[in-house]
Amino acid sequence: MASKSTINLDSTINSGQVFLWKKEGGFWYGIDGDRVLCIDSTNLKVKSSGVKVDYFRESDDIGKILKSLKKDEVVKTAISQNEGLRLLRQDPFQCYISFIVSSNSNIQNIKSTLNKLCKKFGERIEFDKKEFFLFPTSASLAEASNVELLECGLGYRADFVKKAAKEVDNGIMDLKLLKKMSYDDAKKELLRIFGIGNKVADCIMLFSLEKLEAFPLDTWMLKILRKYYEDVLPIEGKSITEKRYNTLHEKIISHFGPYAGYSQQFLFKMERDAFHKKWL
DNA sequence: TACTAACCTGTACG
DNA sequence: ACGTACAGGTTAG
Numbered sequence: 001m002a003s004k005s006t007i008n009l010d011s012t013i014n015s016g017q018v019f020l021w022k023k024e025g026g027f028w029y030g031i032d033g034d035r036v037l038c039i040d041s042t043n044l045k046v047k048s049s050g051v052k053v054d055y056f057r058e059s060d061d062i063g064k065i066l067k068s069l070k071k072d073e074v075v076k077t078a079i080s081q082n083e084g085l086r087l088l089r090q091d092p093f094q095c096y097i098s099f100i101v102s103s104n105s106n107i108q109n110i111k112s113t114l115n116k117l118c119k120k121f122g123e124r125i126e127f128d129k130k131e132f133f134l135f136p137t138s139a140s141l142a143e144a145s146n147v148e149l150l151e152c153g154l155g156y157r158a159d160f161v162k163k164a165a166k167e168v169d170n171g172i173m174d175l176k177l178l179k180k181m182s183y184d185d186a187k188k189e190l191l192r193i194f195g196i197g198n199k200v201a202d203c204i205m206l207f208s209l210e211k212l213e214a215f216p217l218d219t220w221m222l223k224i225l226r227k228y229y230e231d232v233l234p235i236e237g238k239s240i241t242e243k244r245y246n247t248l249h250e251k252i253i254s255h256f257g258p259y260a261g262y263s264q265q266f267l268f269k270m271e272r273d274a275f276h277k278k279w280l
Numbered sequence: 281t282a283c284t285a286a287c288c289t290g291t292a293c294g
Numbered sequence: 295a296c297g298t299a300c301a302g303g304t305t306a307g
Contacts, residue, residue, distance in 0.1 A: 103302070105301075109290060153290080156286095156288055156289095157287095157288075196304085219303085241282065241283080
C-alpha cells in the first residue's frame with residue numbers, strides 16, 4: 001500500500017497528467033469533475049468538496065509496482081530523480097475532454113482553455129472561502145454554442161469537444177463501462193470519437209480508466225524511445241502510423257511490463273525536465 | 281496502406 | 295510593430 005507521505009505532490013501535478021491545479025500559499029487546489037480538492041503540501045491532508053475517491057491511487061501496491069519498473073535501468077534513473085511521482089485517478093469525463101483539448105496544443109494553452117471552459121460552463125462554488133468553477137457536465141458542453149466554445153480558445157477543437165460531449169450525454173459513450181472493459185475494447189470505443197486518436201485514447205485510459213498498460217506515445221515519448229531504446233524498441237520510419245503505434249505498443253508492454261503506464265510517466269517527467277520545459 | 285498537409289491558438293523571438 | 299518560428303495530435307486528402 002502506498003503511504004501518502006511518499007507522494008511528491010509537486011512532481012505529480014507537474015507531470016502533464018492534470019491541468020486544473022494551482023498552488024496558493026502552501027496549498028494545492030484542483031478541480032476534479034464535480035468537486036474541488038485541496039491538499040496541504042506539507043502533510044498532504046486532503047480536503048474535498050464532494051465525494052471522496054482514491055485520487056492518489058493509494059490502494060495501488062506501489063512497492064510492487066516500483067520494483068517491477070526498476071527492472072529497466074532508464075526508468076530506474078527516472079524514478080530516482082522523481083521520488084514520489086504518482087499516477088492519479090481522475091474524473092473520466094474531465095480527463096476525456098481535457099485530452100481532446102490537449103491535441104496539437106501545449107500545456108499552457110490547454111490549461112488556459114480548460115479554465116475558460118470551467119468558468120463559462122461549470123458550476124460556481126465556494127470552497128475554503130474561495131471561488132471555484134467545477135468542470136462542466138456533459139450536458140452543458142453538448143448544448144454549448146460554437147461561438148462560446150471558440151471564446152474559450154478551442155479553435156478547430158470546438159467541434160471535437162461538442163461531439164464528444166454529446167456522445168457521453170446521450171449515453172452512447174459510457175465511460176464508466178469502459179473502466180470494466182479490456183484495454184483493447186476500451187480503446188476501440190474511444191477511437192470512434194471524432195478528435196480522439198491513439199495518443200489521446202491512451203491518456204484517457206491511463207489517467208482515468210484504470211488501464212495501467214496504456215502508454216501514450218507523444219512526440220516526447222518517441223524522442224525518448226529513439227534516444228534510450230534504439231536497440232530494444234526500434235521505431236521504423238519518421239512518423240508513427242496507426243499500425244506502427246499498435247505494434248510498438250505490444251513491444252512496449254512486453255518490455256516494460258503490466259505497469260508500462262507508470263514507466264511512461266516517469267520517463268516523460270524526466271525528459272521534459274531535462275529540457276527545462278514548463279509545466280503548470 | 282502510407283505519407284503529408286492543414287488545422288487554431290498563444291507565446292517567443294528577431 | 296510586425297512578421298516568422300514553434301509547440302502539439304488528428305483528420306482528410
